[in-house]
Amino acid sequence: MYTEYLKTAEEAARIGGGILIKYLGKPVDVKYKGDVDLVTIADRLSEEEIVSLISALYPEHRIIGEEGTEKNTNSKYRWIIDPLDGTTNYAHAFPCFAVSIGLEVSGKIVAGVVYDPVRDECFTGEDGGGAYLNGKSIHVSDIDILDKALLATGFPYDRRENADEYLHDFKNFLQKAQELRRPGAASIDLCYVASGRLDGFWECKLHPWDVAAASVIVKEAGGRMSDFKGKEYSIYGEETLASNSRIHEEMIEVLKERSGG
Numbered sequence: 001m002y003t004e005y006l007k008t009a010e011e012a013a014r015i016g017g018g019i020l021i022k023y024l025g026k027p028v029d030v031k032y033k034g035d036v037d038l039v040t041i042a043d044r045l046s047e048e049e050i051v052s053l054i055s056a057l058y059p060e061h062r063i064i065g066e067e068g069t070e071k072n073t074n075s076k077y078r079w080i081i082d083p084l085d086g087t088t089n090y091a092h093a094f095p096c097f098a099v100s101i102g103l104e105v106s107g108k109i110v111a112g113v114v115y116d117p118v119r120d121e122c123f124t125g126e127d128g129g130g131a132y133l134n135g136k137s138i139h140v141s142d143i144d145i146l147d148k149a150l151l152a153t154g155f156p157y158d159r160r161e162n163a164d165e166y167l168h169d170f171k172n173f174l175q176k177a178q179e180l181r182r183p184g185a186a187s188i189d190l191c192y193v194a195s196g197r198l199d200g201f202w203e204c205k206l207h208p209w210d211v212a213a214a215s216v217i218v219k220e221a222g223g224r225m226s227d228f229k230g231k232e233y234s235i236y237g238e239e240t241l242a243s244n245s246r247i248h249e250e251m252i253e254v255l256k257e258r259s260g261g
Contacts, residue, residue: 002103002111002126009079009101009113009213010122012053016046016083016099017117024118025093040091043067046083046099054079066209078104080235082209085114086185100187102212102235109235112213114187123191125217131194140223140244141196146254149199149247152181152189156205169202172254186240190214193242194221200243200251202228208235215242224248228255 062078063071086097227239
């Protein structure tokens, strides 16, 4: 049903990814949106090209992009774009970043593409159509106990002010999971859950463009997403918990320890 839009998203993501590769490792004009929140020329150019392609094909659609693009119409379709997820990694030439493009229809995320240009890995998901990596079907892992799980997380941009809160969760999972990772690009982390490379992921205060595309990919791969208490997931909420479904309840129990249940 949304295959046409998914193809457009993939084309746009690959164009954006090409721009990121072009500037990777070169001196870039890095600006700060906050103490630790970066933006580069590559972000802006990537977003401009992505928006240009989508707007040309679907001029009536709404668009929101991390770097400031906001196009409002009466359309039920809205594209949610992160032209460079993992900007801090990118600015240091650390090869873990992606382009993320999600499509929301009447409030529901129905299609998503996350493209990692370094590895040329394109994760796609369509509501009711499954999840794929470079055209091959993907599925979450079979790990069914937290003690055997490989998890990932990230720290919000206010981590300097709230370090103790975030480290509390990190310590608890460090003691109860097999191992933890902190790659620095939420969209990739979520796609790794979808593809079975990771078993679970949690993070606070992510933005809609960080998670929109990956959320449908996780769901279509058999995974589960919720807030930290297990309630229905929203890309507009402040809590993101994703898993292979099997360890979800165990992860919720660990996160409850922060608030005392």
